[in-house]
Amino acid sequence: MASAVLSIDMTALIDNWRNLSAMAKSDAGAVVKADAYGLGLKPVASALARAGARTFFVAMAEEGAALRQILGKGPQINVFSGHMEGDTALIRDADLTPMLNSIDQMLRHVETLPGHAFGIQLDTGMNRLGMEDAEWAALRDVALGQNLTLVMSHLACADAPDHAMNARQLQTFVEMTDGIDAPRSLAATGGTLLGSDYHFDMIRPGIGLYGGLPYVDARPVVSLHIPVIQIRDVSVGETVGYSNTWVARGPSRIATIAAGYADGIIRGMGPSAHLHTGSSAVPVVGRISMDMIGVDVTGLAEEPETLELIGPHQSVDTVAGFADTIGYEILTSLGARYKRVYV
Numbered sequence: 001m002a003s004a005v006l007s008i009d010m011t012a013l014i015d016n017w018r019n020l021s022a023m024a025k026s027d028a029g030a031v032v033k034a035d036a037y038g039l040g041l042k043p044v045a046s047a048l049a050r051a052g053a054r055t056f057f058v059a060m061a062e063e064g065a066a067l068r069q070i071l072g073k074g075p076q077i078n079v080f081s082g083h084m085e086g087d088t089a090l091i092r093d094a095d096l097t098p099m100l101n102s103i104d105q106m107l108r109h110v111e112t113l114p115g116h117a118f119g120i121q122l123d124t125g126m127n128r129l130g131m132e133d134a135e136w137a138a139l140r141d142v143a144l145g146q147n148l149t150l151v152m153s154h155l156a157c158a159d160a161p162d163h164a165m166n167a168r169q170l171q172t173f174v175e176m177t178d179g180i181d182a183p184r185s186l187a188a189t190g191g192t193l194l195g196s197d198y199h200f201d202m203i204r205p206g207i208g209l210y211g212g213l214p215y216v217d218a219r220p221v222v223s224l225h226i227p228v229i230q231i232r233d234v235s236v237g238e239t240v241g242y243s244n245t246w247v248a249r250g251p252s253r254i255a256t257i258a259a260g261y262a263d264g265i266i267r268g269m270g271p272s273a274h275l276h277t278g279s280s281a282v283p284v285v286g287r288i289s290m291d292m293i294g295v296d297v298t299g300l301a302e303e304p305e306t307l308e309l310i311g312p313h314q315s316v317d318t319v320a321g322f323a324d325t326i327g328y329e330i331l332t333s334l335g336a337r338y339k340r341v342y343v
């Protein structure tokens, strides 16, 4: 078999959710947008629901409808993009709760689905989604008199605990929501780690569930093992891969492994990327191809059958560092060709 195996540790995932919940002492939702950060919506959301999660967050109504099929009636499914044109039937039929981002969305919602639950997303400085002060002031009293289930906002710099933006957004959120009786939510994973001032009634962790930074104490969830297709000897001066970017300085053993940039292994990470076999690190050599990567296995005592890109020896965030990106991008780029195994 030539497909790499992506193994997802469900016990670690659930532990991460429970530990973040316990830290917050408020309700803990679970963010499962983008196919549960690339790990598979169905197994991930089902396991979280079995563990007791009652509130889920997705980015768009289509994801919410798919999630409702998986979870059935009961859990609340919140949609960050709110109530967009064309979403009405999905929101009604799948019983989704849109986080309304503007007066236009609010009007669309109450006109098309009167009485249907909704949340409000406020902009507290990130300038990405949500109502600003003036909009919120204009419809606050109307909204509070209806089926309003959550008032939320999102932090721009929560992965940097000392950033002054955190306290500024917290203060703005408190000022905008002071005295309302609807439940409030400000913290994703990073905000949860900032402490109890940020927790309000519900936290919304995503990346921390899946073992990524900024949750330093997360249990690792993902490992990725890639089969070796072929190993060859290369003599001094020979090259490996497209464009001859790597030249052997001495007699070398080169393994060709069965994954590439089509599987989310970013081509630009080539020059700094390593894989592992046991505790030995082996470097990528030459260009990363669409479906294959060359790896220098010279000096290994045994020929490996597979090599580990993500696992006990290097984390998702270490791999992200090879490409100068973040764990979120590595996870959500994980290839569709991998065999996903849930353990």
Ligand SMILES: *Cc1c(COP(=O)(O)O)cnc(C)c1O
Pocket: 031, 033, 080, 153, 154, 187, 188, 189, 190, 204, 205, 206, 207, 208
């Ligand atoms: C993605 C997202 C989250 C989850 O963020 P993490 O950093 O992955 O915990 C929470 N809230 C909003 C609005 C989001 O877009």
